Amino acid sequence: IHITKLIEGYQQLKPLVATTGYGVQNFAKISSIFEEKIQNPDISMMVYGVYNVGKSTHINAIAGKEVAEMGDIPLTDNITEYQCGAFKITDTPGIDAPKQHEATTHEHLIKADIVIFVVNPLGSAEEKKTLDTLIGLVEKRKKVFLVFNDKNQMSDDDYLKLKNQTYEILQDLAEKRGLTDTLKRIPIIKINAKTALKAKLENKPKLLEHSGYTAFEHELNQFIEATSQDDVNERLESELTHFISTLENEIKNHSVSELVKKYDSLLLKISGDKTQ
Numbered sequence: 001i002h003i004t005k006l007i008e009g010y011q012q013l014k015p016l017v018a019t020t021g022y023g024v025q026n027f028a029k030i031s032s033i034f035e036e037k038i039q040n041p042d043i044s045m046m047v048y049g050v051y052n053v054g055k056s057t058h059i060n061a062i063a064g065k066e067v068a069e070m071g072d073i074p075l076t077d078n079i080t081e082y083q084c085g086a087f088k089i090t091d092t093p094g095i096d097a098p099k100q101h102e103a104t105t106h107e108h109l110i111k112a113d114i115v116i117f118v119v120n121p122l123g124s125a126e127e128k129k130t131l132d133t134l135i136g137l138v139e140k141r142k143k144v145f146l147v148f149n150d151k152n153q154m155s156d157d158d159y160l161k162l163k164n165q166t167y168e169i170l171q172d173l174a175e176k177r178g179l180t181d182t183l184k185r186i187p188i189i190k191i192n193a194k195t196a197l198k199a200k201l202e203n204k205p206k207l208l209e210h211s212g213y214t215a216f217e218h219e220l221n222q223f224i225e226a227t228s229q230d231d232v233n234e235r236l237e238s239e240l241t242h243f244i245s246t247l248e249n250e251i252k253n254h255s256v257s258e259l260v261k262k263y264d265s266l267l268l269k270i271s272g273d274k275t276q
Contacts, residue, residue: 049118141235
């Protein structure tokens, strides 16, 4: 389906929702997605993950300079967009952030086409809540790129073991949601973002490769190139058709409810007439 048709469908729904009052709350989310895509038609990327896992450091490593604030305490409490080479990346507060920050994250997350999902490899296989959140993004037809922020430089054997464990959990979570071929669409790569940034700032190619950045950059670029407008359109179509289905049910339920009220009123009137 072409993006023009999707936008036409969205534009036709706007006056319907406004005049009938049905689905107003759910349509606000749809409106947010489509208005953002109308204003910014390019594929959008967002860095997401557990609060204070090192998302800003990853953005700085990709940019090759300190564009995003970093620190040992959580610093990102709003949404910020950074230019990283040929594309823009949005930084977010993340999962398990304070309530007001997490709300801001979710508000912008629904607009993203590609999600760079950063986790701490120590405990990531056990953190099912985090991986369940990741599968939820896949269910929403977002393209997800999973990154282990390898602060302790794990061995290749440990990396492969953890990677396989993570895939097993993801597969289990995906099957419970009725998703197929999920693993084929989720790359997993490790990188020490702090070391990568240091290597770029100090122009040390060997250290950059040792940090895992070279492999990370190669995989990420391939992932971005493989993400087409069709992928974006499928996600938008899924959101729109889901809303229309929900709207139909709401209208039907309301109509039945109104009919029942009228029927009850009629019975009362008949009963009153008989008594009179």
